[in-house]
Amino acid sequence: MKTPKRIMPLVENGLVDEVIGRLMSGKEADVYTVKCGDEVRCAKVYKEAIKRSFKQAVLYQEGRKVRNSRRARAMEKGSKFGRQQQEETWQTAEVDALYRLSAAGVRVPQPYDCLDGVLLMELITDAQGDVAPRLGDITMSSEKALEDHALVMQYVAMMLSIGLIHGDLSEFNVLDDDQGPVIIDLPQAIDAAGNNNAEFMLARDVNNMRRYYGQFAPELLNTHYAKEIWALYEDGSLEADSVLTGLFEEDLQDADVDEVVEVIEMARVEEEERQERRRDAEQGE
Numbered sequence: 001m002k003t004p005k006r007i008m009p010l011v012e013n014g015l016v017d018e019v020i021g022r023l024m025s026g027k028e029a030d031v032y033t034v035k036c037g038d039e040v041r042c043a044k045v046y047k048e049a050i051k052r053s054f055k056q057a058v059l060y061q062e063g064r065k066v067r068n069s070r071r072a073r074a075m076e077k078g079s080k081f082g083r084q085q086q087e088e089t090w091q092t093a094e095v096d097a098l099y100r101l102s103a104a105g106v107r108v109p110q111p112y113d114c115l116d117g118v119l120l121m122e123l124i125t126d127a128q129g130d131v132a133p134r135l136g137d138i139t140m141s142s143e144k145a146l147e148d149h150a151l152v153m154q155y156v157a158m159m160l161s162i163g164l165i166h167g168d169l170s171e172f173n174v175l176d177d178d179q180g181p182v183i184i185d186l187p188q189a190i191d192a193a194g195n196n197n198a199e200f201m202l203a204r205d206v207n208n209m210r211r212y213y214g215q216f217a218p219e220l221l222n223t224h225y226a227k228e229i230w231a232l233y234e235d236g237s238l239e240a241d242s243v244l245t246g247l248f249e250e251d252l253q254d255a256d257v258d259e260v261v262e263v264i265e266m267a268r269v270e271e272e273e274r275q276e277r278r279r280d281a282e283q284g285e
Helices: 005-012 057-061 069-077 080-104 142-161 198-214 218-222 225-234 257-284
Strands: 018-025 029-036 039-046 111-115 118-122 174-177 180-183
Touching: 005 029, 005 039, 005 111, 005 118, 018 039, 080 111, 080 118, 080 142, 142 180, 142 198, 142 218, 142 225, 198 218, 198 225
Parallel strands: none
Antiparallel strands: 018 029, 029 039, 039 118, 111 118, 174 180
């Protein structure tokens, strides 16, 4: 196929030899399969902020550290330069998260390079060499659901143990290859220590996974991994190899009504986005 304009810099720099085809088109990015020497990889082309529809992006960016003070001030002021820097920060967040998570033992696509808003990374394939499917496109046995759910919960704990939360984890952002689940799509990954919405987003990620795997193993619907993982984190005792049980005895307190209303509203918006992604996935088939 004709090389997309955004991928041309990678071709000119010798990072990509040929564009094979478009793998998927989403609201945040377009993904292409590309030839790099003897390997087939994927190139994720981020869309400009004005063309993206990722709602409540500010909730995810809260607490992200910007080392350059000039860039930080520009981003706060919202100047043209500041918007450009904020866009660059959004894109590089995924690269940084992929490197950190890979080093921590979480299964994610291996990143190779990021140039001009295009992320070059590993193409996840199944045992037959075809592109690995998303969880939302497959069914599984109860035994596999229990096994893979436990692994994903361990990945979530491993992520939080190094201070990261996916923030948008669902059956649409996990691939399944012959070795099990692979976490993808991390531009919105949040800094747990610096984001006031961290606990809510962790719970949303975990509960999305509980709901999905619970279709095949209903006993998972009664687990409480989100509260267990967060309690270990708050206590300072969460480790990458922490043993998780899914059991949690909650200390009931008087509810903060405003906080409850905010959580309900965020959950409503998240469900709307999830349904939009489902419709997009069905239309793309």
